[in-house]
Amino acid sequence: MIYNLPFYAVIIIIAIGLYIIAFKRNLIKIAMGITIIQSGVNLFLITLGYRKDGLAPIFTHLPKDTPIPNGMVLPVPQALTLTSIVIGVAVLALILSFIIVLFREYGTLDTYKMRRLKE
Amino acid sequence: MIDTLLTHAPILIIAAPLLTAFILPLIDKVSTKGRNILALCAVVFTLILVVMLAQDVIENGIRIYTLGGENAHMALPSGYHVPVRITLVVDALSAFMVIISSLISFVGLLYSFAHVKGEGTGKFYTLFLLMLVGMLGMEMTGDLFNLFVFLEILSISSAALVAFYIRKGQPIEASIKFIIISSLAALFVLFATGLLYGEYNLLNMGALASEINSQTGGLTLVSQFAFILLLASFSLKAGSAPMHMWLPDTYGEAPGAISMFLVAGTQASLYALLRVIFTIYNTALDTSIIGGLLIILGLVSIFIGVTMALIQIDLKRLIGYAAVAEVGYILLAVGVGFFELAQGELSEYGLKALQGGIFHIFNDVLDIGLLFLVAGAIIYLTKETNLNKLGGLARSMKYSSFFFLIGLVAVAGLPPLNGFASKILIYEAIYKVSPLLSIIAILASIFMLAIFVKIFYSVFMGPQLPSLSNIPKTPLLMLTSMAILSGIMIFFGLFPDYIVDHLVTPAVNALVDNFTYITSITGGI
Amino acid sequence: MTDEGLSLIVQNIVSLLFPLALIFSFYIILFGHVTPGGGFQGGAVGASAVVMLIVAFGAKKIHGNMSHENMSIFESTGALIFILTGLIGLIVASTFLSNFLVDTPLFGEIPAWGSNPGILNSGGILPVLNIAVGMKVIAGLSAVVLLMALAMEGKKK
Numbered sequence: 001m002i003y004n005l006p007f008y009a010v011i012i013i014i015a016i017g018l019y020i021i022a023f024k025r026n027l028i029k030i031a032m033g034i035t036i037i038q039s040g041v042n043l044f045l046i047t048l049g050y051r052k053d054g055l056a057p058i059f060t061h062l063p064k065d066t067p068i069p070n071g072m073v074l075p076v077p078q079a080l081t082l083t084s085i086v087i088g089v090a091v092l093a094l095i096l097s098f099i100i101v102l103f104r105e106y107g108t109l110d111t112y113k114m115r116r117l118k119e
Numbered sequence: 120m121i122d123t124l125l126t127h128a129p130i131l132i133i134a135a136p137l138l139t140a141f142i143l144p145l146i147d148k149v150s151t152k153g154r155n156i157l158a159l160c161a162v163v164f165t166l167i168l169v170v171m172l173a174q175d176v177i178e179n180g181i182r183i184y185t186l187g188g189e190n191a192h193m194a195l196p197s198g199y200h201v202p203v204r205i206t207l208v209v210d211a212l213s214a215f216m217v218i219i220s221s222l223i224s225f226v227g228l229l230y231s232f233a234h235v236k237g238e239g240t241g242k243f244y245t246l247f248l249l250m251l252v253g254m255l256g257m258e259m260t261g262d263l264f265n266l267f268v269f270l271e272i273l274s275i276s277s278a279a280l281v282a283f284y285i286r287k288g289q290p291i292e293a294s295i296k297f298i299i300i301s302s303l304a305a306l307f308v309l310f311a312t313g314l315l316y317g318e319y320n321l322l323n324m325g326a327l328a329s330e331i332n333s334q335t336g337g338l339t340l341v342s343q344f345a346f347i348l349l350l351a352s353f354s355l356k357a358g359s360a361p362m363h364m365w366l367p368d369t370y371g372e373a374p375g376a377i378s379m380f381l382v383a384g385t386q387a388s389l390y391a392l393l394r395v396i397f398t399i400y401n402t403a404l405d406t407s408i409i410g411g412l413l414i415i416l417g418l419v420s421i422f423i424g425v426t427m428a429l430i431q432i433d434l435k436r437l438i439g440y441a442a443v444a445e446v447g448y449i450l451l452a453v454g455v456g457f458f459e460l461a462q463g464e465l466s467e468y469g470l471k472a473l474q475g476g477i478f479h480i481f482n483d484v485l486d487i488g489l490l491f492l493v494a495g496a497i498i499y500l501t502k503e504t505n506l507n508k509l510g511g512l513a514r515s516m517k518y519s520s521f522f523f524l525i526g527l528v529a530v531a532g533l534p535p536l537n538g539f540a541s542k543i544l545i546y547e548a549i550y551k552v553s554p555l556l557s558i559i560a561i562l563a564s565i566f567m568l569a570i571f572v573k574i575f576y577s578v579f580m581g582p583q584l585p586s587l588s589n590i591p592k593t594p595l596l597m598l599t600s601m602a603i604l605s606g607i608m609i610f611f612g613l614f615p616d617y618i619v620d621h622l623v624t625p626a627v628n629a630l631v632d633n634f635t636y637i638t639s640i641t642g643g644i
Numbered sequence: 645m646t647d648e649g650l651s652l653i654v655q656n657i658v659s660l661l662f663p664l665a666l667i668f669s670f671y672i673i674l675f676g677h678v679t680p681g682g683g684f685q686g687g688a689v690g691a692s693a694v695v696m697l698i699v700a701f702g703a704k705k706i707h708g709n710m711s712h713e714n715m716s717i718f719e720s721t722g723a724l725i726f727i728l729t730g731l732i733g734l735i736v737a738s739t740f741l742s743n744f745l746v747d748t749p750l751f752g753e754i755p756a757w758g759s760n761p762g763i764l765n766s767g768g769i770l771p772v773l774n775i776a777v778g779m780k781v782i783a784g785l786s787a788v789v790l791l792m793a794l795a796m797e798g799k800k801k
Contacts, residue, residue: 014310021303027295034302041306041313048317060678060755060762077316080264084309086684087271091302093788094275098282098295100795105288116289117368130740134727141723144716187741 006047013040027102027109031095038088045081049074121171128172129184129207132217133255135168136161140248147241155232158244162225162251169221173214177625181210181639183261191640202323202640208261210636211625212477216258216390218622219481222607223383223488224251226600230376230492233596234499243283249276250380257387261640262323263312266391267305270356273384274301281373281381293368300365304352311348314341325640328399328633338403346404349395350412356388359450360420363443367427370439375495376600378435379488382442386480389449396457398633406460413454414552418559420447425566432506434497437574438490441530441567445483451560452476452545455552460631468551473627474619475544482529482537482611489526489604490571493519496597497578500590506574511583515590520579522601527575529608531568537611540619649702658700665693673778677767683774687781694786703793715787722779729772743768 013036020033054073055062062071099109106114124131139161147154176182184207185191192200209217228247235243253273260266275298282294316322318341319330331342338346355362366385370378396409424444431437453476459469496519497512498504513520525536532542542564550557611618629636649655673686698706730741737744745751745768753766 021299030299034299037303037306041310044310045313048313056680058680059757060760062759064758076322077313080309080313080316082684083264083268087268087305089688089785090275091271091298093785094278094298095295097788097792098291098298100792101282101285101291102288102295104795105285105291114288114292117292117372127734127740130734134731134740138724138727138731141720141727144720148713148717184739186739187743189738 003050003052006043010040010044010047013037013043025111027099027111030111031092031099034095035088035092038084038091042081042084042088045077045084049077124168125171125175127184128168128175129182129209129259130186132165132168132172132221133207133252133259135164136248136255137252140245140252143245143248144241151240154241154244158248159228161248162221162228165251165255166221166225169214169217172209173218176209176214177211177621181208181629181635183208183639200641201321202326205265206261206323206640207259208325208636208640209259211629212390212393212627213258215477215481215622215626216387217255219386219484220251220254220258220383223380223484224254226488226492226603227376227380229596229603230379230495230600233594234375234495239283243280246276246280246283247380250280250384254384254387258390261325263315263327264322267308267312270308270388270391271302271305273387274298274305274356277369277377277381277384280377281369283377284374290372290374293365293372297365297369301356304355307348307352311345311352314345314348318342318345323640324394324399325637328401329637329641331400331403332633332637334403338400342400342403346395346400350392350409353388353392353395354416354450356385357392357450358385358420358443358446359416360423360443360447361416363420363423366443367436367439370442370491371433371436373435375499376492378439378491378495379484382484382487382491385442385446386484389446389480393453393630396453397630398636401633402460406457410454410456410458410460413450413457414556415454417447417449417451417454418556420444420450421560421563422447425563425570428570429566434494434504434506434509434574434578435491437506437570438487438494441490441570442483442487444563444567445479445487445530447563448542448545448560449476449479449483451549451556452479455549455556456631458552468548470627470631471544472548473630474623475541475548477626477630478615478619478623479541479545482541482608485604485608485611486526486529486538489522489601489608490530492597492601492604493523493526496593496601499597500593501587503587506577508584509578509587511579511581512587513579514583515587516579516593518598519593519601520575522605523575523579525605525608527568527571529612530571532564533568535609535612537608537615540612540615649705650700654700658696662693662697665696666690669693669778669782673774674771675764676774677770678762678764683777684781686774687778688785690778690782691785691789694782695789698786698790698793703790703797707790707794710786710790712787712790715783715790719780719783719787722776722783725776725779726773729769729776733769741769743770745769745772 017033017037017040020036021030024030024033051073055066055071057072057075102114103109108114139157143154143158146157183191186205188204191202191204191206193203231247250273253269253276256269257266257273260269278294278298281297282291285291315327318339319327321327321330331338358366370381373381421444424440424447428437428440431440452472456469456473456476459466497509501509503509529536529538532538546557546560549560669686669690672681672689673683676682676686733742733744734740751765751767751771753763755763755766
């Protein structure tokens with residue numbers, strides 16, 4: 001039961017992120033919501049790789065007599081998470097640059113007031 | 120030399136624009152003409168390689184290219200072979216989509232030379248080539264995680280290109296909506312990839328397909344959940360109806376040829392949807408429910424696209440809503456094809472529906488692309504996008520009005536052009552499922568004809584407005600790119616049999632038959 | 645964050661700390677194939693060192709020395725090294741990004757099995773790719789933060 005705790009945390013984090021994107025009006029808060037969902041998905045990917053009583057998957061650091069595929073946690077989800085973190089940084093940089101330009105043009109950060117493209 | 124190029128063609132198609140995209144800022148400091156010529160050389164080289172690769176794949180079957188080594192497999196001590204390396208898998212459907220992307224990039228680059236001016240144009244071409252890399256990567260990859268990475272490359276560079284000109288803040292607003300929604304969709308694709316990895320310990324699409332299809336007792340709960348997430352995210356990126364809100368904003372505010380290139384980008388997401396439904400999950404799904412779901416999505420897209428286009432007064436936004444309707448046609452045809460898949464092998468009407476749908480992918484990009492190019496020329500010359508303020512432009516823009524007429528006839532599906540060739544296949548094939556679908560599709564085409572004839576009369580015909588009396592001539596490069604597209608459309612319309620036999624039918628056979636795909640990846644065990 | 649940066653005490657401490665942070669990031673990048681770390685991780689630490697400089701001294705002064713055009717050249721060079729290494733792997737050995745530096749004097753040794761400290765000279769093309777990605781990430785992330793700081797101070801972007 002306690003080993004399922006990270007999966008429950010993932011669901012709560014993604015639900016909080018979706019609530020922020022859907023219901024908040026400030027653009028900075030929406031950008032924070034995107035980052036929270038990214039953190040939730042990264043946590044999910046890392047948690048997939050855990051094996052019971054596993055060690056870090058570095059060949060030259062293992063003590064003797066550890067069985068080679070089964071005594072380590074899986075290294076592939078760690079590579080997937082790293083790529084996802086990099087993509088998250090790039091998307092966040094882009095969104096923040098757009099928010100800076102929008103603030104300079106309209107003078108406000110409220111999405112209800114700055115909406116010009118309707119219908 | 121040709122043999123080496125052909126053997127390594129899948130990775131050279133991706134690596135050549137990527138290398139050029141990073142050399143361009145260095146050359147830009149030396150000379151601007153050199154930068155333009157280098158970008159054009161990269162795109163032409165990609166186009167030539169793509170045509171060679173497509174010819175080889177359509178004659179000889181699936182090609183698999185492994186990065187980093189000779190063999191894609193690693194033999195475990197138990198004798199089981201598991202595909203571990205990054206692979207690029209090119210079959211006939213991938214070859215079809217890659218031809219579309221590189222052709223549209225060539226036309227778009229020619230058009231962009233004419234109107235991109237001012238500071239920062241070096242970054243424009245870098246982002247353009249990165250968008251091309253994202254599309255080509257999505258269409259040729261062999262595993263799910265690479266699909267996510269190239270999807271994000273495509274979305275980030277498209278968002279940066281849409282927001283390239285800050286005209287009072289409207290493109291920035293469209294682009295921030297685009298990047299937030301598209302980043303959300305890509306995160307759910309990653310979540311579904313993680314679910315499938317946790318369940319089956321595989322990321323390769325062929326190996327996943329073999330595991331899912333050989334499982335007794337139907338799909339597990341995790342696979343069903345992953346399928347729903349993948350279906351929703353990819354149809355959001357393709358622009359189908361309940362999730363289409365970002366499409367008219369983004370297409371309406373993008374500069375010039377980027378709208379056309381974005382259409383090719385959404386077709387790449389549609390290709391990813393087809394891969395997930397037909398290759399990974401083929402008959403493990405309940406074909407009547409999922410086929411019915413796709414048919415309903417298609418019908419709602421057609422209805423919403425056409426009715427919202429009737430009331431627009433902004434030129435590019437209207438063409439954006441027409442693009443939503445065209446994606447509805449493709450989803451309708453693909454849904455009917457999947458619906459018929461359960462009747463033993465594919466019955467005659469299901470195969471025709473899939474042929475119509477896949478052919479319509481190419482025709483959709485050509486028709487809507489030509490309309491966007493003409494609209495871009497109008498906006499570049501007159502600086503107006505409001506339909507109420509445009510009128511009588513046929514006197515000063517003779518050739519553009521002729522090209523708009525060709526685009527109009529093609530979008531409405533009238534006989535001599537390529538729109539008719541694919542739409543008649545769709546109308547005939549979906550009649551068997553229910554005559555009501557056929558009637559709605561034909562009515563939607565008639566509405567589109569009405570909408571675009573209204574635009575043609577109000578923008579081009581009529582007395583010349585005094586505010587538009589002296590506008591400069593259309594640049595020659597813009598007219599050349601419109602002429603290339605029109606030439607291809609007329610050729611497709613006059614000789615549709617040639618295209619359907621040589622390009623579309625191998626693509627449909629590769630799509631339906633996932634047994635060949637699976638055995639060429641896991642085969643040899 | 646005023647236009648001239650923070651006070652004199654902070655500027656002195658930051659000028660002492662900046663080389664340490666940069667060397668730490670080079671260590672993480674270079675030892676990426678032996679210990680945890682690698683290109684992006686070391687690049688992020690290096691970029692945070694440059695951001696520390698921007699916060700302490702003000703964006704206008706840093707822009708005079710490390711402008712974003714120079715950063716752009718540095719970044720493009722990193723990406724070019726990455727792709728050219730892959731293409732050399734295609735020409736010399738079998739396919740794109742194949743490991744052609746094994747058994748050569750440059751990064752070519754093979755470490756022993758079992759628990760040992762690892763060899764820096766091993767890894768094939770992995771250290772080369774790590775260095776290329778590290779260059780790109782340091783230049784890219786610091787250029788982004790520099791441009792955002794300049795835009796918020798009211799200068800033309």
